[in-house]
Amino acid sequence: MIKETLREHLSGNAPNLFVENLNPYAGTLAERLIDACGATFETVFFSNSGSEAVEAALKTAILATGKKRVAHAEGAYHGTTLGALACMGRGLYRDDFNGVLADFPEVPFADAKALENALSKEDVAAFIVEPVQIEAGIRIAGDEYLQDARKLCDRFGALLIFDEVHTGMGRTGTLFGWQHSGVVPDIFTLAKSLGGGMVPIGAVLMAEGLWRRAYGNYLRCEIHNSTFGGNALACRAALKTLDVIGASGFLASVRERGEALYLRLTQALEGSRLLERVAWRGLLGGIKLKDVNHPWLQWENVGLEELRGRPISGVLVMERLARRNILVQVCAHDWSVIRVEPPLTVDPDACARFVDAMGEAVRWLGENA
Template sequence: MTHPTIERHARHVNPAFVKLLGVLGYGRVFTRARDVWLWDDQERQYLDFLAGFGSVNLGHNHPRLMARLQRFLAEDALHFCHVGLTEHSALLGEALCQRLDAPLEVVLLASSGGEAVEAGMKLARAATRRSAFVFCEGGFHGTSFGTLSMMGSERMRKPFEPLLAGCHRVPFGDLEALERVLRREKVAAFVVEPLLAEGGVVSPPPGYLKEAQALCRKHGALLVLDEVQTGLGRLGRRFAYQGQGFVPDVLVLAKALSGGAVPVSAAITSTEIHGRAYGGTERFDLHSTTFGGNALACTAAMETLAIVDDEGLVANAAARGTELLEGLRKRLAGHPLVREIRGEGLLVGVELGPTESGLLNRLVPSLVGQVSEKVFGQWAALRLLEEGIVCQPASHRWDVLRLEPPLTVKSEEIQRVVDAVARILGDYTGLVPLLRDVVARVGEQRKREGAFR
């Protein structure tokens, strides 16, 4: 019989997703989690190398965070207050800004990454009195209507067009293209990630973000840095911009700020920019959200910030990330269908596709590329799942297998994943065995579905 959770999702939540999970047998019902481990309803154990797309930097259900939230729930706190000041949002604002660089010192709180990005967009329009935005090919800033206007994926944009007018796309890392748009349009902000996560784990050229901010200032625009997925240690630095010689005009945080427990996000800017946008009694309430800054979320975020510092998770991300990157490069060197292994800290991508070796790679590279994009990344993720490792391809680049564990991961867990990835990809050095196994699995799944009808 089908599991009741699957039936309920198929009926009431996302029928198409349930169907997709069943095509190759990917579907699992996960029931509990602790640190880097997940368990399903069959009590099978999995090593989590996805971490909620970067939301679970502390590991699942971190005991110190859970203990703090349990104490909080007994405190009779005022959760929502919109007619006065509460200590929780003030304390979180202070805790965030203490960890950032001047002049970032005013915090706009929200619940999701998309909300915080839109807070940055509104702030930029209000402060500059301009309307246009620039974003990058391959970028991902959320799926709300405003953030979709800066979505790098045509597949995800198209059903909702027309979107916001005046949003201009440029290649990631291309300063000349950015300046052409800044010179031509009345740009309020350039919204950019420090690394394209969903776009295939792609880093920009050295100095790109610093130079981009200089161009923005030259032409009267702001730089909004979207660190929703990279903030709080993911790249082996507390924040990705640090150590690069600049401070963004607006910094956006979410995902990991939650501790993997309570949704919370923030857009942080300077007093000067905030004053231009919302200063004075006529403008103080032009941006607000009912749930933003609620006491539970702020408590979770403050404890998360403290745990990241106290447990040295940034340094662990840097060290374990080096082990992951170097281990994969060593084990997969010369693989005819591995184009590149790249990343920073504990965000690593294995790009699959034709290389210069192999007959088919040379004769029909476009075919090999299409199979890699449509099939190989998902098949590799499925094979890893069946060996007890959870990961996924990048959402905009299915030919890039993304590895993104909690920052609490240990060396032996890194080695387990390196070994498994090398072993599984070693089974597929050409298209024939890959297509053979995929076709056989699809057939098996169809027979299984027929048996339950």
């Protein structure tokens, strides 16, 4: 459906960039996104990627509040540009850039007390957090934690930013991940499936007044911009994606299929000495495995010294599934967790084949390692 829309768009003659004018497709998309929030958002800025959406969110928060620090959660993944990296969990992705990156405060995930300490000096522009931390190992922020974060941000004059680049657009069974908790952020980001998996597009939605406070006069209105952000083709893809996800029953079916998939997965893996937990929301899930402790199954013994110390179980399961043409991936910051994120349109037969293959792979590893 999305391909058809793109083909139709490309076969017409609509201008693509609408330089210095409002692109009507961007305008319609912004309106549709804001309407879908059912809450008070006012401005949408379009970018070409998730990292860029995060940059826009950070810059707006810094200018709108006049404060220069952004608190972020341990284990976070917000993208690979320098601003986003300054909010990234410690480790491989960011450590080579320490010293270049802004010195932003990191707080433990899901710890409201630590957040209170970080915000209490009132020098923090915003707290950025993912409603579900994916790369940290599918860690779901509880409703109470998000409610506390909302109250603390209000109390100390900080903005609350949700990074929904991964959790947005139906992945968790609601259009936006924050709609589970009902906690409304001041700013949130979207990207990835916003373009239907076909066309790069990111977006930042902001509460009333923020964009104006940050950039609101003739001199400043161009200081954050993007040449291709909100181009017509990307917006057409996003509008069609919203049609698909917004169709009656679509999100309910994501929730139902997610529940069925991960419950069956839990049953298939129960009893394995390697299983630590299965966590999920909608069709976003992860399986945490204990590591095998076999002298031959160490990275350095297979010539991969650079991976020394990293969990190996998940990667061995990944490789075994690949033989059956099933692709899974471990989480970037926690290799002991295999992420399970089928397409939102996945059918029950494919889920059953997956559960079977995963059950076999984990059993094989448990018996042989």
